[in-house]
Amino acid sequence: MNASLSLEADRALLGRTSTAEKVAEILRTRIIEGAFQPGERLAEDKIVKALSISRNTLREAFRLLTHARLLTHEMNRGVFVRSLTADDVRDLYRVRRMLECAVVGAITTPPAGLAQVEAAVTEGERAEREGRWRELGTANMHFHQALTALAGSPRLDEMMQQIIAELRLAFHVMNDPKRFHAPYLGRNQHILADLREGDGSAAAEKLSDYLTVAENQLLTGFATRTPPTG
Amino acid sequence: MNASLSLEADRALLGRTSTAEKVAEILRTRIIEGAFQPGERLAEDKIVKALSISRNTLREAFRLLTHARLLTHEMNRGVFVRSLTADDVRDLYRVRRMLECAVVGAITTPPAGLAQVEAAVTEGERAEREGRWRELGTANMHFHQALTALAGSPRLDEMMQQIIAELRLAFHVMNDPKRFHAPYLGRNQHILADLREGDGSAAAEKLSDYLTVAENQLLTGFATRTPPTG
DNA sequence: GGTAGAGGATTGTTGAACAATCCTTCAAGG
DNA sequence: CCTTGAAGGATTGTTCAACAATCCTCTACC
CATH class of the missing domain: 1.20.120.530 (GntR ligand-binding domain-like)
Structure with missing residues (x-):
């Protein structure tokens, strides 16, 4: 009984993720669901306010999604939902x-x-x-x-x-x-x-x-x- | 002649990348070259000092490399060069x-x-x-x-x-x-x-x-x- | 040898600040 | 009317400092 409880606690530990990773997952899901239009700009300020996180954390999350090809990152212009051609x-x-x-x-x-x-x-x-x-x-x-x-x-x-x-x-x-x-x-x-x-x-x-x-x-x-x- | 010069200036603009992206590329190259040992921890402080960048910028660069599977990001323990099994x-x-x-x-x-x-x-x-x-x-x-x-x-x-x-x-x-x-x-x-x-x-x-x-x-x-x- | 606690180092996040860049608007000139 | 340039505001990219949380190491005690 004790060993079983202890392993369940360990399982919860396995799921620990950073805020940046969580935010990336939230954004990923929303993008895939179609909550944002293709080509839509993801303004840092709006998302920071919506999710109550810091800008730096959001920027980390954006970077996590770059490789997934769901976002395009344009220097000094911001981050956009990909438009497929x-x-x-x-x-x-x-x-x-x-x-x-x-x-x-x-x-x-x-x-x-x-x-x-x-x-x-x-x-x-x-x-x-x-x-x-x-x-x-x-x-x-x-x-x-x-x-x-x-x-x-x-x-x-x-x-x-x-x-x-x-x-x-x-x-x-x-x-x-x-x-x-x-x-x-x-x-x-x-x-x-x-x-x-x-x-x-x-x-x-x-x-x-x-x-x-x-x-x-x-x-x-x-x-x-x-x-x-x- | 003028059109040719103008296009060459545009070409220079195409190459603009952010510091985070540059740092990611530097790290990527070093990792691939074998400058770090597999399993080696990339301490933020050391790299920040070596490259004279801010921690947040380095963290963005690390996130860019996560998907490349060259680094493993361990919550609260840091970032490590991947060890292949x-x-x-x-x-x-x-x-x-x-x-x-x-x-x-x-x-x-x-x-x-x-x-x-x-x-x-x-x-x-x-x-x-x-x-x-x-x-x-x-x-x-x-x-x-x-x-x-x-x-x-x-x-x-x-x-x-x-x-x-x-x-x-x-x-x-x-x-x-x-x-x-x-x-x-x-x-x-x-x-x-x-x-x-x-x-x-x-x-x-x-x-x-x-x-x-x-x-x-x-x-x-x-x-x-x-x-x-x- | 094992356990617990303390302390230090490091990471994750936050927020403020500033420089740089972009975009929009307005005014002037042709 | 159209084009160009400048100004202003908004936003992004980066830096810095601070703090909480976590981990790791060391020491002391049983």
Whole structure:
């Protein structure tokens, strides 16, 4: 009983993070959620007041987010939420195609870690039934994160996480989440079926098809919107 | 003449960076060069004095380097140069295998951007002739960065840059750069020959072989050293 | 040898200050 | 009316000092 209590206290210690890191996480979440417009400037004064922190702490948090490509830091002009261009989208999908298809295509037997892939499909099915299209999109991203996680590489996981975060910025440009995310659930189910049989090659082909369709849809959405500022 | 002068002035403006960014770059370079030992703590006071900057500026610079995985930031204990473990090495090579082989393996015709690959091989040949083994290692890394650059993806380039930076930390554990880097020049020359013929599949196979050998050599070097602290 | 406490060093955060830069507005000149 | 230049205000980048919190080391005691 005593040992169990002591370990729980240790677990709380593991979660200690600095204020700067907490603020970075808050901002990251808000940016991904779309609380800020692409291109919007994050004025230090406003955020300092909103979060009751010091400017220096905020500046540290901004620096933490720089590498995540969610912010752009412009000397003497401030920090802006990234605006993705069509070229960004193309590059993101080029990288996804390379990463995800390499992972999936290398599978020759039913992989051990399918539970998360399955959970993401289940999550998507539930979201679809309940007509919650944003959550469907989130489940789709979980699906792809889980695909990459089949490689068992912490670095690949982090790369994919970053790619997905950037893609979130792009998705906010799309004004119809149902139209954008709904068609892919069936594809995910087929990819999962291939993986269950250990047919990575077939799964990678379906995945590549999906990526091409999704990329084109996103690029079309971009073309029908006003060009981003900056 | 006037327009030319004006543009040159603009070019100087493009290079403006903040002190925090400059400091981050200085630290990054020093870390990669091996000026600090793996596991070494970067005491704020010492660096502040050495570089004549303020603590807050240094902290911003540290935050910029966190994501690069060159530093580890430990709450209330300070900032440390990363120590790579054998698992890190395995993951780095897993990612390299995935990235580099996907890029190279997709080549079916002689690619347009071979000049940088060729330059890296030339650089390696010169370094070998002059017996400069560290430079040979650098040329080898340039070779692999140039391979990845064949994909024409800014994000992939940056990922590869980061992987190479991390690998630099691992290489400092190896105490014989000649023994480690020298055998790979010939392999690079063969990979280049395949690429000149547009045979990406053959190149990818040679590349995969190289990665396996290099990984095992590095892991062997790790096993014969004292375990890193932390 | 193990534990507890004290003291010093260091980190994390805050806030004030100032210099530099940018942006907006206004006025003057062509 | 348009362009240019200057002034003023807002904001950013950096510095400095201060303080609280935490960690680490050392010493003393059991």
